[in-house]
Amino acid sequence: YIHEAHSIGAFTGSNPLEMAAAYAAFANGGTYYKPYAVNKVVFRSTGEEDTYKSEGKKVMSDSTAYMITYSLKTAVESGLSSGARIQGVNVSAKTGTTNYPEQLLVSGNYPSEIVNDAWIVGYDPDYSIGVWYGYPNLDKQYNLPQNDAVAGRGSLFRAVGNAVFTKNGQ
DSSP states (O other): OOOOOGGGTTTTTTOHHHHHHHHHHHHTTTEEEOSOOSSSSEEETTTTTTEOOOEEEEEEHHHHHHHHHHHHHHHHHHSSSGGGGOTOOOEEEEEEEEOOOOOHHTTTTTTTTTTEEEEEEEEEEEEEEEEEEEEEEOSSSEEEEEHHHHHHHHHHHHHHHHHHHHOOOO
């Protein structure tokens, strides 16, 4: 069963790295590149270099990638993803939160306003960032009220984005 939360990675089986790579396909005109951590190894003894580059795979048309990017840019400029807005950066982003089942909150006597996931995945033409904000387990002492989740994920995304994204004056 696929539901809305799958679009932001809020289900068992994904993580911020995978989500950032998936959203980067929109910025790449519909081409997906598998993420990797090392792009070059330099051998100290010989000076030789091994360079690694992911092979791209076309996963959607460039027109689809453009339409999604335009929609997500509008969401940042004047919609529910405004927490991703970074001055001087052309950002497209999707935010989302997921809720605990009501019966779990009631049975555990938890506050009704807590959430278990606060996601944001955003990109500019060059970089894609995925952020998950929350706690891995439901706990009486450590839990995430929705207002704190929304503020926290936005602050974290903007902090990373200000360091990574290219300022282009938009």
